[in-house]
């Protein structure tokens with residue numbers, strides 16, 4: 001399966017190089033993370049490199065792991081953050097994350113449309129169903145994944161109907177007749193469903209560039225069905241090439257079965273890279289970023305991701321499919337659990353290998369460590385294998401790693417014709433070719 005001709009590239013606006021012990025370096029500049037100016041500077045760097053979009057994940061709870069030895073100034077609402085960034089940038093897309101599990105769809109539709117309007121058509125919505133946070137919204141426990149996806153479907157349907165309820169064309173501005181808008185064209189949606197009752201219409205008109213593109217994160221069986229029915233892109237956890245080829249092939253097939261073009265869903269994994277001038281330096285950056293993961297912490301993470309307890313096992317012991325817990329037991333994220341199950345069943349790794357996996361020490365993202373050429377080759381390999389349509393850059397280890405990405409790696413992709421050297425459009429829809 002051939003990949004599309006040009007890569008689609010986003011940048012995570014979250015100083016990922018401060019992760020682990022990255023922030024402890026004397027020159028890390030960690031104190032600056034507390035100021036909007038820092039994010040504006042980063043956004044401008046990404047725009048200078050002509051990236052498709054900025055991206056920001058979001059969680060509606062504080063986990064103990066975020067505190068203590070991790071650099072964390074908290075998590076501002078990403079839609080508000082992007083509202084500030086919108087006024088400091090001109091072309092780059094702004095993909096915010098809004099959970100369908102905890103918000104009312106009317107508020108989400110309005111905030112997303114407002115960001116779209118503030119940014120002149122550059123907003124995108126990363127649809128998540130969330131893993132935790134229910135106790136910040138009432139006494140009910142976290143709904144099951146099935147219930148969360150059923151709600152997500154209806155939620156997204158309501159948001160799209162609300163976006164369509166006040167079309168741009170309803171604004172006529174006829175000074176002579178005195179008619180400013182055409183009330184006939186602004187229609188209530190009268191939605192009444194399992195989860196929501198929403199009359200509508202929305203409080204503001206659609207943007208002339210069209211609706212905000214939809215991203216999605218969560219790749220279980222139901223997650224894939226949901227994404228392939230409506231998403232323009234999926235933010236994917238792709239620890240290895242094999243899982244990527246499988247995921248992209250499957251999403252393309254599902255999109256086609258739902259009457260869409262297979263290219264309609266772009267598969268964009270997080271790419272957590274550690275770039276340095278030499279391989280040795282890059283390896284040191286990688287090790288520093290993971291130095292806080294003691295064996296105990298890794299074992300605890302493995303229990304949390306997969307429900308598998310390997311404490312007491314020798315580091316060189318092989319882990320096989322026979323060790324895997326019942327696949328039907330509830331897990332925090334089926335996506336992450338399935339990736340790890342697949343890897344163990346396929347590779348029969350040692351305990352140490354399992355404890356070093358991205359599913360255990362990170363968010364299951366693709367990790368690439370080395371020089372600009374090494375990481376470039378890694379990207380080319382996945383692209384040519386049909387595992388990716390692009391990626392979301394998560395620079396790791398040091399600010400220099402991020403600089404090397406913008407200053408050396410991105411120009412090489414452009415030189416090879418795999419990425420633009422100038423923007424040809426000014427909205428996110430145009431950048432994504434929608």
Ligand SMILES: Cc1cc2nc3c(=O)[nH]c(=O)nc-3n(C[C@H](O)[C@H](O)[C@H](O)COP(=O)(O)O)c2cc1C
Pocket residue numbers: 056057058059060097099127128129130131145217218219220221222223224235236237332333334335336
């Ligand atoms: C790559 C990736 C990124 C995610 N990012 C977020 C996020 O920013 N906020 C959030 O609340 N949930 C996030 N999630 C959780 C998903 O929205 C979803 O709730 C979870 O993966 C369970 O769905 P699943 O069974 O399809 O995996 C993410 C999941 C994945 C795989």
